[in-house]
Amino acid sequence: MGRLNGQRAWITGGGTGTGAGAARALAASGAEIILSGRRTDALQQMVESIEAEGGVARAEPLDVSDATAVAEVAARIGTVNILVANAGLNVPDRGLDVLQVEGWQKVVNVNLNGTFHPVHAVLPGMRAAGSGLIILISSWAGRYVGTLTGAAYNATKRAVLALNETINLEEGGNGIRATAILPGEVATDILKSRPKPPSQADISRMLQIEDLAETVRFVAEMPPHVCLNEIVISPTWNRFYRGFNEIDAS
Template identity: 40%
Template sequence: MTTLAGKTALITGAGSGMGRETARLLAADGAAVALLGRRQDVLDGVAKEIRADGGTALPIAADITSADDLTRALGRVHAELGPVDVLVNNAGSSSSVLNPQWLPHEEWRQVLEVNLTAVFQLTQAVLPGMLDRGAGTIVTVSSLAAVTPNLLGGAAYGAAKAGVRNFMTFLHTTFRNQGLRAITVLPGEADTPILDSRARPPAADERAHMVQPVDVAEAIRLAVGLPQRVVLQEIVVAPTRQRDTSADLEISRWTGAPTPRP
């Protein structure tokens, strides 16, 4: 497929999980992909895979919560690949303490900076160019935690994901008639590296029935590859089977609690 030939796509959190799979699929469809993430060596590996398949990739290590890092990264993207036609806000972070009774303020701020503020800053940077050209696509990976928040993701994560869902809806209602497609993807429980930091990391047999990174990437690929006249405003990607999470919720409830428990 070459549906994105001549387009530049910028993907955050591109070193692993959903970001990596999205970068591979958009590159296969002809887009030149800019890969943003924290670890240069991991991004270099993804870029090598894409280039081996005939694609174009530019790996850039950056802290997406740093305005200076984003300015530097976007400068390289514009200089080497051109203006950003597609922005995929995929990078995410969760707190180690899930219960708001004991959630440290610094963890709350960090989760909102990665999942919400960074999305705003990147959007603000690419939006003027998209509006000037009368076309552009911004995809943000939110979560079903935005709809049904609970102790699996935690208070900060749910709040941040609800915030970006609201922000993307704002973009849709405000700029759709100027050619902007604002798309929110709401994955259910997914087998990504973020699960490793949970209070009780799910076992392999549990992860096998979860949404896989490539499933979300395929949804993004579909939404981005459709004609500019069409927008899939909101996409839910959920596991067919719903597992029993009661034990996980109970463990999460007490993570970070003082000893002895109240």
């Protein structure tokens, strides 16, 4: 019997990376998994993988930047006990001297609007149930601004922290709790969108998908009266402290 038996978890950005890892970890703890993302093939592969391991999962393909589509998917899902708002992206041209309006809007639409839309969609049901857990994946850049991550990413991930705090401020009395997870560098495909991707040696010392997955599971398995407001997690070899070779070489 898993600690999350009877719980339904909706994970955005669930087809790959941190979202996929979190889905597998929550399924292993007994939760029913709903996976959303834009890549139907990746979602279906994850569903099949979870089912092969004895879990329960289904896919709900979705562009989280589309508020109407998010509301429709939420209505089909029904009760959501755990929301993991994980969808996120960045653009290669990040500095203010090269960032274009289209790039800014793309990042804001997914990282911020795409976080708010599922939160907004699940809150009524959680209020009615008198309980619920919302996990928002922010970033080290949400707390510590840097040139590597760029203006749009920094701004949206900082805004996610404000949204997280607002949920706890306004909804804690309704039994709803929110946790913002702020990871340092994680070895996921988002690294490919950097102007100069890191070396394999550096990637091997980063946080791995399994590390974030276990962090999400740790939060989800806490009893309902416990709210972990924020978790900042980084690699021991933290390049935000030690420096970035790809910046030095530019």
